Amino acid sequence: MALSTPAALARAEAAYRPRANRLGLWLFLASETFLFAALISTRYIISGTEVPTDANQGLALAITVMLLASSISAYLAESSIAHDDRRGFLRYALITIALGSVFLVGVVLEFREGFESFPPGTVYGSVFFALIGFHGFHVLGGVLALAVVANLGRLGHFGSHDFWGAEGVIKYWHFVDLMWVAIYPTLYLI
Numbered sequence: 001m002a003l004s005t006p007a008a009l010a011r012a013e014a015a016y017r018p019r020a021n022r023l024g025l026w027l028f029l030a031s032e033t034f035l036f037a038a039l040i041s042t043r044y045i046i047s048g049t050e051v052p053t054d055a056n057q058g059l060a061l062a063i064t065v066m067l068l069a070s071s072i073s074a075y076l077a078e079s080s081i082a083h084d085d086r087r088g089f090l091r092y093a094l095i096t097i098a099l100g101s102v103f104l105v106g107v108v109l110e111f112r113e114g115f116e117s118f119p120p121g122t123v124y125g126s127v128f129f130a131l132i133g134f135h136g137f138h139v140l141g142g143v144l145a146l147a148v149v150a151n152l153g154r155l156g157h158f159g160s161h162d163f164w165g166a167e168g169v170i171k172y173w174h175f176v177d178l179m180w181v182a183i184y185p186t187l188y189l190i
Helices: 006-047 057-082 086-117 123-154 164-189
Strands: none
Touching: 006 123, 006 164, 057 086, 057 123, 057 164, 086 123, 086 164, 123 164
């Protein structure tokens, strides 16, 4: 029976950790998918498919474009750090944070208009505020996580051999964008 040395244990842990981290992230995203699916299906069950005529289609489309553009900049940030381009990583991470922040400003405007057009006491209003609020909370969490990762990258963390922190946050960001792709037509188009 061979005795394990501290170095051998460290190598085994280093090989196991990325797989465990990825599995944990995918399980977390799967559970979040079920939460979003429950909210989206609630919209159809409770309020049908009718969209109020005073829903601000222009604002919704504008913030959708912002969020989709942020997914591109997030991808470029991850690709940059994977190739040891720290300046590119910081630039694209900050662009993603800015676009996410613009999206959040749009959500605040949506809330203000929603209170006037379809208050929370109405059927559509209740579903609207639940979906927009839940998603907005996730975007806020993503913006804050991106800020932490960008700061860590600025301080010299991450590189082509170890960028899991940045990768995990950016995968979460893509998930949040993907959820909006389902929410946008649910609230504004169908």
